[in-house]
Amino acid sequence: xxxxxxxxxxxxxxxxxxxxxxxxxxxxxxxxxxxxxxxxxxxxxxxxxxxxxxxxxxxxxxxxxxxxxxxxxxxxxxxxxxxxxxxxxxxxxxxxxxxxxxxxxxxxxxxxxxxxxxxxxxxxxxxxxxxxxxxxxxxxxxxxxxxxxxxxxxxxxxxxxxxxxxxxxxxxxxxxxxxxxxxxxxxxxxxxxxxxxxxxxxxxxxxxxxxxxxxxxxxxxxxxxxxxxxxxxxxxxxxxxxxxxxxxxxxxxxxxxxxxxxxxxxxxxxxxxxxxxxxxxxxxxxxxxxxxxxxxxxxxxxxxxxxxxxxxxxxxxxxxxxxxxxxxxxxxxxxxxxxxxxxxxxxxxxxxxxxxxxxxxxxxxxxxxxxxxxxxxxxxxxxxxxxxxxxxxxxxxxxxxxxxxxxxxxxxxxxxxxxxxxxxxxxxxxxxxxxxxxxxxxxxxxxxxxxxxxxxxxxxxxxxxxxxxxxxxxxxxxxxxxxxxxxxxxxxxxxxxxxxxxxxxxxxxxxxxxxxxxxxxxxxxxxxxxxxxxxxxxxxxxxxxxxxxxxxxxxxxxxxxxxxxxxxxxxxxxxxxxxxxxxxxxxxxxxxxxxxxxxxxxxxxxxxxxxxxxxxxxxxxxxxxxxxxxxxxxxxxxxxxxxxxxxxxxxxxxxxxxxxxxxxxxxxxxxxxxxxxxxxxxxxxxxxxxxxxxxxxxxxxxxxxxxxxxxxxxxxxxxxxxxxxxxxxxxxxxxxxxxxxxxxxxxxxxxxxxxxxxxxxxxxxxxxxxxxxxxxxxxxxxxxxxxxxxxxxxxxxxxxxxxxxxxxxxxxxxxxxxxxxxxxxxxxxxxxxxxxxxxxxxxxxxxxxxxxxxxxxxxxxxxxxxxxxxxxxxxxxxxxxxxxxxxxxxxxxxxxxxxxxxxxxxxxxxxxxxxxxxx
DNA sequence: AAATCGACGTA
DNA sequence: CGTACGTCGATTTG
Numbered sequence: 044x045x046x047x048x049x050x051x052x053x054x055x056x057x058x059x060x061x062x063x064x065x066x067x068x069x070x071x072x073x074x075x076x077x078x079x080x081x082x083x084x085x086x087x088x089x090x091x092x093x094x095x096x097x098x099x100x101x102x103x104x105x106x107x108x109x110x111x112x113x114x115x116x117x118x119x120x121x122x123x124x125x126x127x128x129x130x131x132x133x134x135x136x137x138x139x140x141x142x143x144x145x146x147x148x149x150x151x152x153x154x155x156x157x158x159x160x161x162x163x164x165x166x167x168x169x170x171x172x173x174x175x176x177x178x179x180x181x182x183x184x185x186x187x188x189x190x191x192x193x194x195x196x197x198x199x200x201x202x203x204x205x206x207x208x209x210x211x212x213x214x215x216x217x218x219x220x221x222x223x224x225x226x227x228x229x230x231x232x233x234x235x236x237x238x239x240x241x242x243x244x245x246x247x248x249x250x251x252x253x254x255x256x257x258x259x260x261x262x263x264x265x266x267x268x269x270x271x272x273x274x275x276x277x278x279x280x281x282x283x284x285x286x287x288x289x290x291x292x293x294x295x296x297x298x299x300x301x302x303x304x305x306x307x308x309x310x311x312x313x314x315x316x317x318x319x320x321x322x323x324x325x326x327x328x329x330x331x332x333x334x335x336x337x338x339x340x341x342x343x344x345x346x347x348x349x350x351x352x353x354x355x356x357x358x359x360x361x362x363x364x365x366x367x368x369x370x371x372x373x374x375x376x377x378x379x380x381x382x383x384x385x386x387x388x389x390x391x392x393x394x395x396x397x398x399x400x401x402x403x404x405x406x407x408x409x410x411x412x413x414x415x416x417x418x419x420x421x422x423x424x425x426x427x428x429x430x431x432x433x434x435x436x437x438x439x440x441x442x443x444x445x446x447x448x449x450x451x452x453x454x455x456x457x458x459x460x461x462x463x464x465x466x467x468x469x470x471x472x473x474x475x476x477x478x479x480x481x482x483x484x485x486x487x488x489x490x491x492x493x494x495x496x497x498x499x500x501x502x503x504x505x506x507x508x509x510x511x512x513x514x515x516x517x518x519x520x521x522x523x524x525x526x527x528x529x530x531x532x533x534x535x536x537x538x539x540x541x542x543x544x545x546x547x548x549x550x551x552x553x554x555x556x557x558x559x560x561x562x563x564x565x566x567x568x569x570x571x572x573x574x575x576x577x578x579x580x581x582x583x584x585x586x587x588x589x590x591x592x593x594x595x596x597x598x599x600x601x602x603x604x605x606x607x608x609x610x611x612x613x614x615x616x617x618x619x620x621x622x623x624x625x626x627x628x629x630x631x632x633x634x635x636x637x638x639x640x641x642x643x644x645x646x647x648x649x650x651x652x653x654x655x656x657x658x659x660x661x662x663x664x665x666x667x668x669x670x671x672x673x674x675x676x677x678x679x680x681x682x683x684x685x686x687x688x689x690x691x692x693x694x695x696x697x698x699x700x701x702x703x704x705x706x707x708x709x710x711x712x713x714x715x716x717x718x719x720x721x722x723x724x725x726x727x728x729x730x731x732x733x734x735x736x737x738x739x740x741x742x743x744x745x746x747x748x749x750x751x752x753x754x755x756x757x758x759x760x761x762x763x764x765x766x767x768x769x770x771x772x773x774x775x776x777x778x779x780x781x782x783x784x785x786x787x788x789x790x791x792x793x794x795x796x797x798x799x800x801x802x803x804x805x806x807x808x809x810x811x812x813x814x815x816x817x818x819x820x821x822x823x824x825x826x827x828x829x830x831x832x833x834x835x836x837x838x839x840x841x842x843x844x845x846x847x848x849x850x851x852x853x854x855x856x857x858x859x860x861x862x863x864x865x866x867x868x869x870x871x872x873x874x875x876x877x878x879x880x881x882x883x884x885x886x887x888x889x890x891x892x893x894x895x896x897x898x899x900x901x902x903x904x905x906x907x908x909x910x911x912x913x914x915x916x917x918x919x920x921x922x923x924x925x926x927x928x929x930x931x932x933x934x935x936x937x938x939x940x941x942x943x944x945x946x947x948x949x950x951x952x953x954x955x956x957x958x959x960x961x962x
Numbered sequence: 963a964a965a966t967c968g969a970c971g972t973a
Numbered sequence: 974c975g976t977a978c979g980t981c982g983a984t985t986t987g
Contacts, residue, residue, distance in 0.1 A: 233987090262986080614982055616968055635968075637984095642969060669970060672981055698977060700973085707979045710972035718971080743973090743976095799975030808974070870974085878976040882973090886977095914973040914977085 065209070068186040068320065069116035072175045072197035073123040073167070077103045077156060078149070079198050079215045085484065086148050087846050087859040091341040096148035100156050104346060105501070106196070106222075107165075110213070111325075111353045114194055118186070118323040121160055122178035123153070123169040130172055131307050135255075144864050155340070162332040163354060166323045173314050176201050180310035183210055185320045196222065200245065201308055206230050206238035235267035243276035246304035247294075255304050258297045261290055276305055328354050345501045370507035371541065372421045375533045383424070383431075384438030390422055391442075396449045396473060398540030400532050403461050407690070407705075411461050413529065414439075417536035419544070425529040428465060446471035451543040453477055453492045453535070455564070456693065459571040476539050478563045479546040481694035482555040485856055490694050496538050499545045504538055506530065554853055562852065563693065566890050569897045569909070570691045570701075577686030578708070578910045578918070579728035581956075585678050588720060592671035599664035606657055613664050616641050622657075629653055670717055677724065680706045686728065691912070698879050699854045699886040701912055709913045711957075722958035731907070731920045733953045734960040737933045738916035740948040741766060742885045743798050746851070749943040750880060751834035755827055760945035767791040773827045774820070793824060797831065798881045800874030835877055842876040850883035851941065852891075888941045889915060895936035905929065918957065926953065 080102025089098035110116070160167050168178050179195055183205050186193045193210040195202050202212050206227055213222035223229070230238045247266035249257020258266075269286070273279040280302070283295050294301070330351065337347050378386040391397055395418065402413040410429075417423035431439065442448055443462065448471050452458050455475040462469050477490040480499070493504035550556045604610050607626075611618045619641045623629045630652050632645035639645075643662060650658040680687050687706065695702040703709040711725075712718025727734050739745075744766065748756035759769045764779065771790040772779040792809050793801070801809075807817035825832040842848045843862060847855040856879045860872035893912060896919075900907055906922035907929045917937070921929050930951055937949045952962030 264986085612983080615984085617984075637967080640968080665969080669981085673971075676980075692978095695979095696977060700977065702978055703972095704979060707972085710970085710979065712971060714971085796975055799977095801975040804974045806975085814974095867974095874975060875977095882977060885973090916973085 066117040066189070066191045067114065067194065068118040068120075068182070068191040068323070069110060069114060069194045069196065070179045070182055070186075071107070071110075071119070071121040072179060072195070072199055072202070073103075073121045073156070074153065074175060075198040076106060076196055076215070077153060080106065081146070081149055081152070085857070085859070086146070087857045088484075091339070093339075095155075095340070096152060097155075097340045097342070099149060099152040100159065100340060101342065101346065103156055104159065104350060108346070108349045108353050110194075110196060110222075112349075112356075116194065117325070118191065118320065119325055120166040120168055120182060120320075120323045122175035122182070123157070123167060124175045125169050125171055125173075127171060129174055130311075131174070135303055135307060147862070147864060155336070159333070159336055162336060163328040163350070164325055166318065168316060168318070170314050170316065173311060175199075177311035177314050178316065180205055180312045181314040181316060182320055184312045189321060191320070200250075201242070201310060203230050203234075203238055203241040204308070204310065206241075234263055236270050240270050240275065242308040243270055243279075243305065245308050246276060246301050249300070249304060250308075255307060256297070256300055257304065258290070258293045258301060260293055265290055276301070325354075343501075349501075370503055370505040371534055371537050372507045373417070373530060373533050373537050374420075374422045375530055376422060376424055378424060378435075380432040381434045383426070383435035386424065387416075387438060387442050390418055391416075391448060393447050394449065395419075396451055396540055396543065398536035398538070398543070399443075399450045399452050399458065399469075400536035400539060401452075401458050401461055402528070402532050403457075407457075409461070411465060413532050415529070415532040415536040417533055417540055419537075419540055421537060423533035423536055425533045440467050444468040444470050449473040451476065451540050453539045453542075456567045456571045456574075459568060460575055463571070463575065472564060474543040474547065474559065475564060475567060476542045476546055477694050478567065479543065479550055479555075479559055482558055482563065482854070483546065483549055483553060485694075485699065485854070486697045487694075492535055492538055492542070495542055495546075499542060499549070500538075504534065506534055553855060555855065558852055558854055562887070562890055562894070565894055567693060569893055570693065572897070573909055573911065574688050574690060576908055576910055576920070577682065577684065577688035578920075578957075579686050579726050580677065580681050581724050581726050582678065582681055582685070585674055585724045588724065589671060589674045589678065592667050592674060592717075595667040596664060596671055599660050599667060603657060603660045603664065606660065613661060614668065619661065623649070627655060627657065629655065629658075666715075666717070670712065670721065673712065674721060674724075676706050677721075687725075689911070696886075697856055697875075699850060699856075699883040699890075700914060701886070701890075703911075703913075708911055713961075719958055719961075722961070723956045725918075725957035727955055728920060730922070732923045733921040733926055733955065734910075734957055735907075735919045735921050735926070735929060735933065735951060735953050736916055736957065736960045736962070737919070737937055737949055737951045738913075739885070739889065739937065740950055742888065742915050742947065743881050744794055745943060745945045745947060746881050746884045746888075747798055747831065747834075748945050750851075750884070751828075751831045752944065753828050753830035753834070756831065757944050767794060770794060770824075770828075774824050789820070790824075793820065797835065798878060800835075800877035838880060839873050839876050848876050848879040848883075850880050850887050852884070852887040854883050854887060856883065885915060888947070889917070889937075892937040892940035893917065895940060896933055899932050899936055900929070903928070903932070905932075918960070921953070 077099045081099035084098035084102045086096050086098050089101055090096055157167050169175070170178055176197070176199055179197065179202060183193045183195065187209055194213060195205060195210065196213045198215045200214070203225055206212055206225055208227065212225040214225050215221070216223045227238050230241060234241060234244055236244050244263060244266045247257055247261055247269070248263055249255050269279050270276065273282055280298065283298060286294060333347070333350070376386070398417040400415045401411055403409040403411045412427065413425055414428055415423055415425040426439065444467070450469070450472050451474040452472060453476045455472050459469055476492065476495060480487065480490055480495050496502050496504045547556065550559060600613055603613055607622055611622060613619070617637065620638045623641065624631060624639055629649055632639045632641070632648065643665065646658040646662050650662070677687065682688055687708070689703045689708045690705050692702045692704060712721055725734070745760055748760055755773065759766055762769065767787050767790050768779055768782045771782045771786045774790060775782070775786055789810055793806060796806055796809065803814050803818040803821060806821065807814040810817065838848065839861070842858055846859065847857045849855050856875070858872045858876055860868045861876060863869040863872065889912065893909065896917065897909060905925050905928065907919055907925045909917060909919050911918035917933065919929060919933065930953070934949045934951060938947045940947065950962050952960045954960035
């Protein structure tokens with residue numbers, strides 16, 4: 044569905060059917076929509092072999108197809124901006140100044156899009172001196188005069204002023220395919236002004252992207268309030284003198300801006316176009332031409348088929364073969380009780396993949412309430428595990444546990460935990476569509492099934508014949524929520540199995556299948572066990588700790604209030620700024636958006652700058668508050684079994700690391716004494732003897748040594764002596780035993796800095812020396828470790844050429860910004876390119892180690908188990924009598940996880956709690 | 963109620 | 974003006 048706010052019928056003629064009623068005119072803002080498409084689809088994924096970017100073309104065309112199909116316009120035109128200045132620039136030279144430059148992959152796509160529109164018989168318009176909006180406003184006026192219903196697809200809010208009874212704007216929401224229907228009611232609901240007043244509101248508020256400042260401190264709310272009171276901007280201006288408060292003064296001070304905005308916002312409705320709106324019907328289209336163009340762009344057949352289908356429909360051409368243009372065809376069957384085994388045997392040949400989808404009660408875990416299986420032909424079953432015939436249950440559990448029947452799931456870790464909770468097992472998992480998509484695009488934010496279907500199959504997560512199916516069910520009198528839920532889950536199972544196929548193909552091309560099968564999928568099972576296990580927490584101890592931290596917070600608050608002479612919120616950066624810089628007149632710190640920073644660095648600096656005790660108190664307050672909230676958070680997450688069960692996310696980080704959430708057990712304090720006390724709350728559980736921690740020493744630096752093949756670095760790691768001191772000894776040309784703490788610290792900072800893409804400026808900042816000194820230090824460093832510099836440079840060059848970085852195991856991270864014209868973006872991407880292979884390889888290695896450790900524990904019949912992973916550290920719970928075996932096994936498998944040019948050192952500690960298990 | 967920001971904990 | 978995260982409270986926006 045296009046709309047999210049209102050029904051399409053609002054602008055459609057009521058019950059007139061096709062061919063009757065008013066003509067419908069669709070007007071598209073070409074640049075605006077193409078730009079949205081450009082940013083909605085990853086540029087690096089849409090490039091043909093000639094290097095032409097196609098993401099905007101693809102996205103725009105999909106959107107157009109959807110609009111044609113769902114809105115059934117009788118007339119259509121696409122308006123384009125031109126590069127030369129418009130009358131708005133003449134009025135206001137700064138108009139749209141300060142916009143970041145157009146991405147280089149964009150402009151060439153506009154030409155191709157216009158070519159495509161020509162081929163499918165859609166009018167393209169652009170007029171010198173005017174923007175697309177003005178053309179659209181003009182056509183809207185004329186269309187309305189001709190008795191048409193007008194639809195405007197545009198991402199420019201200025202078009203809202205055109206909205207009316209017969210004119211709706213389709214404004215892109217979260218995604219390009221999610222167009223929000225801006226009817227008069229929707230505009231009024233969103234902005235509290237009628238559409239014809241929208242430009243007045245925009246004039247008051249201003250428009251950042253057009254570089255049109257509005258009245259400071261006046262947002263849509265205030266502006267709407269004023270307009271409601273005075274009726275219009277003109278009336279408001281006439282009464283500007285009587286408006287009180289700061290906002291009123293600001294209005295008077297910025298009246299010129301507002302009046303200028305008003306002139307610039309108003310769209311021209313009298314642009315000379317030379318064509319008549321009635322002639323903009325959808326007419327002849329050139330099938331061969333479109334085929335040739337799409338071949339050149341290397342577009343898959345799906346988009347082409349959909350385009351041809353909708354064009355044929357428009358042209359009343361019934362000869363075209365029907366294509367399934369969206370959705371999935373689910374055939375949900377209900378085997379009679381006791382016959383599930385027969386169905387499975389008949390429907391699912393051994394070796395053929397099945398999509399499996401589960402639904403459970405509650406948010407995390409809970410009981411399975413439904414389970415659906417679907418095969419690619421579309422046939423599916425949906426079962427309620429609690430209502431199963433005993434024979435069926437036996438057949439199902441045997442099938443689930445049989446590795447000869449390959450399965451694909453979306454989010455296998457949760458499924459495993461849910462199935463295990465029922466005492467069932469799952470084997471033969473060949474893909475997890477979320478993880479597969481993550482390996483393809485680790486930077487992706489959203490891995491929902493529906494999103495991936497759209498992205499990789501070009502289809503919505505809906506049933507192809509949903510309306511028909513619904514109708515049948517309703518006629519039979521069974522159309523209740525249960526049936527909908529069953530059909531939906533079957534749909535998910537089917538979508539998963541179809542999606543897995545597409546992801547497999549792509550993953551094969553990108554050499555990521557091995558990573559999926561031999562690393563991430565088996566790891567998901569290990570993580571499921573770790574999450575199920577959780578880590579025992581000492582609740583009494585945590586409560587005491589909380590009370591203690593809370594008391595310290597209260598004391599800091601009291602001291603601060605006494606010092607300042609009144610009460611204020613120490614937790615509010617805003618109030619802090621007010622007090623520190625305005626009232627106390629302390630020196631200004633680094634500028635941030637909202638004024639001056641009050642972060643820990645700045646407070647420490649202030650403490651040194653002045654005699655005022657406040658910064659010190661604030662630092663202590665920050666510290667203790669942070670500790671208190673950490674402890675509070677932990678207490679809240681202790682489960683009924685007295686343990687904390689974090690969730691390890693496997694598809695979140697761009698580099699390949701895991702992340703931990705609810706609660707995050709990867710950021711439990713360790714650096715300070717007070718912080719470390721929290722680690723004492725993580726204790727060994729009943730039935731176990733010790734906690735054991737094992738971590739990699741300097742794994743990232745070892746990886747840098749390995750990847751750079753720098754002999755001196757490699758040698759330093761082989762010698763086994765203090766690494767940083769050895770490097771410092773070389774850089775400063777002094778014997779190792781004369782390296783002092785200061786020199787070692789500098790080199791340590793540089794060692795790690797290099798792995799992060801550090802600049803001389805950044806190093807200077809970090810070490811408190813001048814950039815020049817930092818540069819000298821770096822030069823000296825590289826004179827001894829030249830291959831490191833060569834490696835770091837080569838990484839970026841290669842990533843720029845290939846579009847991605849790769850880890851030791853071939854995990855890729857795509858970095859299109861390496862070719863950005865924007866320096867800041869480009870340099871950011873370069874630092875990411877430097878860091879990703881190092882951080883990502885470390886992630887690969889510890890994941891390998893986890894698989895090996897987990898397998899070794901199980902194969903040796905040990906009861907000890909892994910509980911946590913903290914990037915370079917594993918925490919295990921050791922069963923009685925197993926300590927020596929486990930210690931040896933963990934060290935062996937962690938250090939042998941991957942052969943490198945340097946040894947992988949692992950240090951181990953043991954104790955009754957996480958703190959004491961440190962080493 | 964949800965989104966955003968500043969701040970800060972970890973590797 | 975080194976990387977990668979998640980969470981909190983305050984604040985803003987809807």
